[in-house]
Amino acid sequence: MSTQAIVIENAKTGERNEAVYEHPFIVRLCHWLNAVSLFVMAGSGLQIFRAFPSFGAKVPQENLVNWPKLLALGGWLGGALQWHLTFMWIYIGTGLVYLGYQIFSGHYKQVLFVPRDVPGVWPMVRHYFLFGPKPPVKEAYNSLQKQAYTSAIVLGVLSVATGFVVWKPVQFSWLGWMMGGFHRARLWHFLVMWAIVAFVFGHLVMVALHGWSNFVSMLTGWKKDPEYSVK
Amino acid sequence: MIQCPTFWNEQAGQLNNLVDNRKFKSIKRRELLKLTPVVALGAFAIPKLQEPLLKAGLGFSDWASAQLFGSRHLATTFADSDLTPFNKFPINDYDVDDPGVDFDKWTLTITGAVQKPGDYTLAQIQALPKVRQNTRHVCVEGWDVIGRFGGVRLSDFLKTIGADPAARFITVECADDYYESIDMATALHPQTLLCYEMYDQPLTREHGAPLRLNIPTKIGYKQAKYITDLKVTHALEKAGYWEDQGYSKFYGL
Numbered sequence: 381m382s383t384q385a386i387v388i389e390n391a392k393t394g395e396r397n398e399a400v401y402e403h404p405f406i407v408r409l410c411h412w413l414n415a416v417s418l419f420v421m422a423g424s425g426l427q428i429f430r431a432f433p434s435f436g437a438k439v440p441q442e443n444l445v446n447w448p449k450l451l452a453l454g455g456w457l458g459g460a461l462q463w464h465l466t467f468m469w470i471y472i473g474t475g476l477v478y479l480g481y482q483i484f485s486g487h488y489k490q491v492l493f494v495p496r497d498v499p500g501v502w503p504m505v506r507h508y509f510l511f512g513p514k515p516p517v518k519e520a521y522n523s524l525q526k527q528a529y530t531s532a533i534v535l536g537v538l539s540v541a542t543g544f545v546v547w548k549p550v551q552f553s554w555l556g557w558m559m560g561g562f563h564r565a566r567l568w569h570f571l572v573m574w575a576i577v578a579f580v581f582g583h584l585v586m587v588a589l590h591g592w593s594n595f596v597s598m599l600t601g602w603k604k605d606p607e608y609s610v611k
Numbered sequence: 612m613i614q615c616p617t618f619w620n621e622q623a624g625q626l627n628n629l630v631d632n633r634k635f636k637s638i639k640r641r642e643l644l645k646l647t648p649v650v651a652l653g654a655f656a657i658p659k660l661q662e663p664l665l666k667a668g669l670g671f672s673d674w675a676s677a678q679l680f681g682s683r684h685l686a687t688t689f690a691d692s693d694l695t696p697f698n699k700f701p702i703n704d705y706d707v708d709d710p711g712v713d714f715d716k717w718t719l720t721i722t723g724a725v726q727k728p729g730d731y732t733l734a735q736i737q738a739l740p741k742v743r744q745n746t747r748h749v750c751v752e753g754w755d756v757i758g759r760f761g762g763v764r765l766s767d768f769l770k771t772i773g774a775d776p777a778a779r780f781i782t783v784e785c786a787d788d789y790y791e792s793i794d795m796a797t798a799l800h801p802q803t804l805l806c807y808e809m810y811d812q813p814l815t816r817e818h819g820a821p822l823r824l825n826i827p828t829k830i831g832y833k834q835a836k837y838i839t840d841l842k843v844t845h846a847l848e849k850a851g852y853w854e855d856q857g858y859s860k861f862y863g864l
Contacts, residue, residue, distance in 0.1 A: 386628045386629070387628055387630070388635045399630075405642070408642075409649065416649065428753065431751075439701055457751065461669075461751070461858065462665040465669055466665050466668020467668070468672075469668065550828050551679050551680065551684060551863070562755060596639075599643050599646065600639040601639075602635075602642065
């Protein structure tokens with residue numbers, strides 16, 4: 381993995397800092413477009429869910445939860461469907477551009493969780509949750525991060541696949557069959573959404589913990605004073 | 612390989628990876644400005660732009676839906692044991708109001724791009740080959756039931772009335788002032804029925820007696836009840852009751 385690094389020199393003080401180019405433009409663009417569309421998809425999806433907050437029979441209808449309107453987007457079922465059916469194309473589009481770029485540029489190596497990463501997961505879990513020692517940082521993402529980001533990408537693909545079955549159960553009947561039928565697909569779609577929400581929550585906590593320089597890297601691409609050496 | 616910003620690549624060799632901190636700031640600013648397309652999504656937050664943008668998005672979804680529609684792809688049919696019991700087949704609140712159909716005088720009035728316009732009796736419709744199917748009825752709200760429907764293929768009826776095959780839409784009007792439209796590809800689909808029976812019994816009033824649409828490849832609100840008028844048309848004047856309130860015009864399943 382060749383990450384580009386530079387040394388920044390302060391002309392006045394002569395102080396030197398290292399900086400790495402961690403996130404290429406396409407990745408940053410897709411990240412923020414996806415962040416917005418994910419917010420809209422979850423919000424409007426919950427408003428759609430309000431129209432039939434159940435996974436059982438219609439008669440008699442037993443509602444799982446009365447989801448508050450304040451935590452939903454679109455105002456009414458028709459409005460929410462407009463948001464959902466508009467932003468799904470942005471969501472799918474950025475997903476395809478991201479995947480295409482990662483594959484063809486080879487940049488996926490930064491983020492893809494591979495068997496080699498398995499031994500590194502437990503030390504990171506121990507560090508984050510059980511006050512264990514911090515394992516040495518060798519590259520942009522540690523094993524646990526790769527595992528989390530790779531899972532998020534898989535969840536993204538599943539959210540689209542389950543969504544298509546809910547939207548078009550006849551045309552995608554074969555996909556629906558693989559998911560255990562129309563009812564199950566609707567439930568999977570709902571659960572995948574919550575899994576993504578859980579990922580985003582963890583992601584935001586980590587971003588908050590890792591400071592400004594780390595956050596800025598997703599805006600400018602550059603991370604100043606990386607924890608790892610690129611040489 | 613990470614693709615580096617060209618601005619910096621040009622300098623890299625000469626500077627030996629050493630960059631002045633002011634130059635680094637300008638590099639970062641330039642990279643940040645590249646993300647301005649994301650700000651364009653803010654247009655959705657502007658009240659004046661929101662409605663046309665969402666309308667365009669829904670329109671694109673409808674276009675994509677029409678492309679995805681397989682005119683020969685059949686909806687799944689189910690065994691009798693999978694049927695939702697008739698008394699658990701939902702009806703909307705407003706179907707409790709009697710639209711006051713006079714069954715003795717009822718006819719289906721045909722207009723538009725057809726060779727034989729006029730009034731058709733239920734007997735004339737029932738003279739066509741009968742089809743029975745156990746199919747899924749999906750509501751836009753998210754629930755679904757499996758029902759047993761009986762009637763004649765709309766495609767057979769369109770042949771009978773000499774409908775122009777080049778026409779693009781079928782519109783219907785109903786005794787309860789409901790109105791709907793379907794695209795020609797869906798109208799010609801073999802599972803699209805002019806339905807006069809449910810669960811092997813004549814339609815009850817709540818389910819749209821004497822005639823309704825049954826379209827397993829469309830969402831529930833497209834399957835109008837209490838039909839009185841049917842028009843074959845080249846251009847759509849009004850898409851439908853719910854469509855005019857902002858729901859999808861195509862909504863194929």
